[in-house]
Amino acid sequence: MSHLLRTSRLLAWLFLTGLSAAVIVTSGFYLYLRPGLPPVAQLLEIKLQTPLRVYTEDKRLIAEFGEKRRAPITIEQIPTIQLQAFMAAEDSRFYEHFGVDIKGLARAAIELVSTGEIQSGGSTITMQVAKNYFLSRDRTFIRKFNEILLALQIERELDKNRILELYLNKIYLGNRAYGIAAAAQVYYDKPVSQLSLAQMAMLAGLPKAPSAFNPLANPERAMIRRNWILGRMKELGYITPDAYELALSAPLTASYNSTETEVDADYVAEMARSELVRRYGDEAYTDGYTVTLTVDSAKQQAATEALRDGLEAYDRRHGFRGPIGQIDPETLAGSDLSDIVQNYPRVESLIPAVITSVDDKTQKVRVHARMLGAAIMPFETMMWARRYKTEDLTGPEPEKPSDVVAAGDVVYVRAQTPKAVATTSEKENANSSENTETAQPAIPAIVSLAQIPRVEGALISLDAQTGAIQALTGGYSFGQSKYNRAIQAQRQPGSTFKPFLYLSALESGMTPATIYNDAPIVFDDDELESAWRPQNSSGQFYGPTRLREALYRSRNLVSIRLLRDLGIQKTIDYLEQLEIPVENMPDNLSLSLGSGLLTPMELARGMAIIANGGYDVEPYLIETIKDVRGEIVYQAPETVLCDQNCNEIAEKAQTNAETRETSGEAEPAENADNTPQVRVMRRLADERSVFILHSMMRDVIRLGTGRRARALGRDDIAGKTGTTNEQKDTWFAGFNHELATITWVGLDQPAPLGRGEFGASTALPVWLDYMKVALDGEPPSFMPRPNGIVNIRINPKTGQRARPGEDGVFEVFREEDAPPPLLSEEESDRNGSSGEDDLSRRIF
Numbered sequence: 099m100s101h102l103l104r105t106s107r108l109l110a111w112l113f114l115t116g117l118s119a120a121v122i123v124t125s126g127f128y129l130y131l132r133p134g135l136p137p138v139a140q141l142l143e144i145k146l147q148t149p150l151r152v153y154t155e156d157k158r159l160i161a162e163f164g165e166k167r168r169a170p171i172t173i174e175q176i177p178t179i180q181l182q183a184f185m186a187a188e189d190s191r192f193y194e195h196f197g198v199d200i201k202g203l204a205r206a207a208i209e210l211v212s213t214g215e216i217q218s219g220g221s222t223i224t225m226q227v228a229k230n231y232f233l234s235r236d237r238t239f240i241r242k243f244n245e246i247l248l249a250l251q252i253e254r255e256l257d258k259n260r261i262l263e264l265y266l267n268k269i270y271l272g273n274r275a276y277g278i279a280a281a282a283q284v285y286y287d288k289p290v291s292q293l294s295l296a297q298m299a300m301l302a303g304l305p306k307a308p309s310a311f312n313p314l315a316n317p318e319r320a321m322i323r324r325n326w327i328l329g330r331m332k333e334l335g336y337i338t339p340d341a342y343e344l345a346l347s348a349p350l351t352a353s354y355n356s357t358e359t360e361v362d363a364d365y366v367a368e369m370a371r372s373e374l375v376r377r378y379g380d381e382a383y384t385d386g387y388t389v390t391l392t393v394d395s396a397k398q399q400a401a402t403e404a405l406r407d408g409l410e411a412y413d414r415r416h417g418f419r420g421p422i423g424q425i426d427p428e429t430l431a432g433s434d435l436s437d438i439v440q441n442y443p444r445v446e447s448l449i450p451a452v453i454t455s456v457d458d459k460t461q462k463v464r465v466h467a468r469m470l471g472a473a474i475m476p477f478e479t480m481m482w483a484r485r486y487k488t489e490d491l492t493g494p495e496p497e498k499p500s501d502v503v504a505a506g507d508v509v510y511v512r513a514q515t516p517k518a519v520a521t522t523s524e525k526e527n528a529n530s531s532e533n534t535e536t537a538q539p540a541i542p543a544i545v546s547l548a549q550i551p552r553v554e555g556a557l558i559s560l561d562a563q564t565g566a567i568q569a570l571t572g573g574y575s576f577g578q579s580k581y582n583r584a585i586q587a588q589r590q591p592g593s594t595f596k597p598f599l600y601l602s603a604l605e606s607g608m609t610p611a612t613i614y615n616d617a618p619i620v621f622d623d624d625e626l627e628s629a630w631r632p633q634n635s636s637g638q639f640y641g642p643t644r645l646r647e648a649l650y651r652s653r654n655l656v657s658i659r660l661l662r663d664l665g666i667q668k669t670i671d672y673l674e675q676l677e678i679p680v681e682n683m684p685d686n687l688s689l690s691l692g693s694g695l696l697t698p699m700e701l702a703r704g705m706a707i708i709a710n711g712g713y714d715v716e717p718y719l720i721e722t723i724k725d726v727r728g729e730i731v732y733q734a735p736e737t738v739l740c741d742q743n744c745n746e747i748a749e750k751a752q753t754n755a756e757t758r759e760t761s762g763e764a765e766p767a768e769n770a771d772n773t774p775q776v777r778v779m780r781r782l783a784d785e786r787s788v789f790i791l792h793s794m795m796r797d798v799i800r801l802g803t804g805r806r807a808r809a810l811g812r813d814d815i816a817g818k819t820g821t822t823n824e825q826k827d828t829w830f831a832g833f834n835h836e837l838a839t840i841t842w843v844g845l846d847q848p849a850p851l852g853r854g855e856f857g858a859s860t861a862l863p864v865w866l867d868y869m870k871v872a873l874d875g876e877p878p879s880f881m882p883r884p885n886g887i888v889n890i891r892i893n894p895k896t897g898q899r900a901r902p903g904e905d906g907v908f909e910v911f912r913e914e915d916a917p918p919p920l921l922s923e924e925e926s927d928r929n930g931s932s933g934e935d936d937l938s939r940r941i942f
């Protein structure tokens with residue numbers, strides 16, 4: 099008995115000694131590690147890495163930037179059964195323990211002693227939160243001890259629901275999806291609230307091993323994991339046996355779903371991204387900013403499609419440049435054609451394809467197209483394909499398919515039915531076990547021959563009253579070229595420059611009835627290197643011409659004489675008054691023909707100034723920026739058009755805004771540029787002169803070079819075509835009082851577009867296709883008639899008042915510039931020489 103007692107005492111002492119040693123060691127570890135542990139309060143301040151999202155003005159997604167796909171969600175937005183699925187998979191006693199599950203830790207300790215490493219982990223959800231937010235993923239004892247200490251702290255300071263919410267927003271679930279909301283979209287293209295029980299269990303199986311149990315990469319293992327979780331849910335009483343059986347029989351429905359953009363607007367998306375990075379640095383990609391732009395989704399989509407259609411139409415007019423590659427017969431017969439076409443990029447809607455056979459008898463060509471497989475290309479879709487020789491010369495019209503293509507040619511095609519093209523993302527579906535090429539359809543698709551245009555272009559549409567960019571596209575394909583021609587390309591504006599020259603003339607006292615001679619002229623100018631003999635585009639001369647007609651018929655010789663009278667420096671000074679850049683403007687008479695350099699955006703801004711009646715315009719793209727909490731951190735300033743006392747208006751508006759902020763009526767927003775709360779747009783041009791110019795430019799549409807725009811069926815449209823020497827740049831600028839839009843078409847390396855190409859044939863069709871959408875349903879918008887304007891009937895040949903019985907037309911004048919009253923014959927004879935010198939200068 100005494101021996102048993104002694105043994106018991108010895109064991110008790112050993113136990114107490116071991117317990118004391120354990121407490122001392124544990125305390126030592128705690129005292130050693132505790133100072134280095136972060137405070138739990140940081141959990142509430144940590145910003146989840148959420149991508150930058152860019153939206154149109156009407157809330158359509160344009161783009162998403164960032165490595166991690168995440169959409170933070172509150173626990174109230176997650177169905178209870180989804181929470182239970184994660185607890186069944188990861189921590190069934192989550193609501194019972196104090197942050198550490200002793201049973202789990204004991205199991206992990208045994209694994210560590212027996213195998214030398216921790217296999218199952220034994221981590222609770224709270225411990226995983228500690229690890230995911232604060233610690234590395236190293237599987238070491240020290241890291242595990244830190245994890246335990248942090249979990250205990252977290253449980254003391256946060257409630258269970260908050261901990262679970264943090265966990266579900268942070269966990270990585272494969273395929274760039276971080277958090278439950280992002281994973282639901284990636285795998286099922288649904289919000290969390292719409293997932294089925296089987297889908298919820300599938301997602302709950304991913305945290306343990308996002309790659310091994312991924313339903314896209316390892317569907318069989320994912321199904322085993324899913325079914326095990328369903329079984330655990332049944333054991334724990336989360337689901338009924340019937341629900342378990344139903345979910346168990348559900349097929350695997352996961353597929354990769356990339357973030358689908360709703361508007362094709364890559365160029366404006368890049369402009370927004372660049373601006374956000376300038377403001378916030380690399381945090382722009384991770385801090386969850388949401389940017390709302392000024393662009394309208396319908397207008398933006400119309401702009402993108404109109405430019406592409408216009409560039410393709412020009413390209414087809416100039417012929418087929420041949421295949422982009424060639425495959426020898428041996429390779430064609432024995433290789434996997436899907437692998438071959440994979441080497442050629444898809445460009446927008448154009449798909450690379452290999453010609454597999456050409457049958458002139460049936461007039462059909464068989465191809466193997468990327469993403470489509472076997473397809474048929476009827477001859478009627480190839481009849482445009484005359485052989486390209488030069489920009490002015492093509493071969494004869496093809497009579498049979500073999501005149502265009504041969505077996506082994508690699509060409510671009512377009513699916514006749516866009517739905518035939520697979521929607522699976524080729525770039526992002528890297529983890530999918532399936533090839534990006536879709537299965538060959540039972541019935542071959544129908545495709546048409548296409549080619550990537552060499553010509554490029556740009557379109558910019560501005561709200562003339564505010565400067566807000568309504569639509570912008572800077573080229574055929576952003577994927578093919580990141581160069582944004584809308585804001586980066588400096589090109590000669592050609593005749594689209596003339597409205598600024600004519601506006602300067604109107605402000606200088608000239609009128610639409612002023613007569614200038616459209617006749618040959620030769621200048622000897624040292625700066626022009628040789629004698630300059632300018633001509634009209636038609637090569638003809640038309641004699642004495644009123645300025646109104648000279649503008650709408652775009653008479654070059656009249657513009658040159660007009661600039662000579664106004665003075666080159668005076669005109670450049672006027673351009674500076676309009677805030678049009680003059681750094682690249684020549685100081686010679688070629689300025690009158692638009693030989694300076696402007697970007698399309700600079701020209702669009704100038705046209706918006708004319709469109710709105712003469713007020714300054716500052717184009718802007720970003721309307722608001724919101725942080726991850728949805729709070730506005732930037733708001734575009736309100737635009738106010740101002741005629742006088744502009745400084746006082748600006749100061750008053752700023753004072754009012756500051757008063758509202760300090761009184762709590764409005765929340766102050768961060769602003770990287772200290773942008774004022776109100777943008778005051780000052781008057782830059784005389785409103786009466788601008789009103790008269792509107793009238794003259796409407797005649798460009800009604801009677802002149804822009805007649806094609808009459809297809810809109812509107813009488814509030816004014817505009818101007820533009821074509822530079824050798825047709826290197828072609829333009830159309832058109833507007834009503836509310837909307838100003840310009841289009842440019844040309845080659846990136848300036849070169850002739852062809853003798854028959856002008857602004858009216860290349861740029862105007864693009865503008866027209868866009869404006870059909872932009873103005874659809876909009877009421878006419880004219881500039882209001884200002885005071886001091888008179889209408890007078892004139893003799894169109896002399897520009898003077900028409901005498902009774904003479905043929906005449908009504909013209910519009912500023913009161914002080916109106917033709918003088920008619921004189922009697924005697925007074926006329928007496929004053930016959932009056933003004934002859936002035937008229938002679940204009941005529942000769």
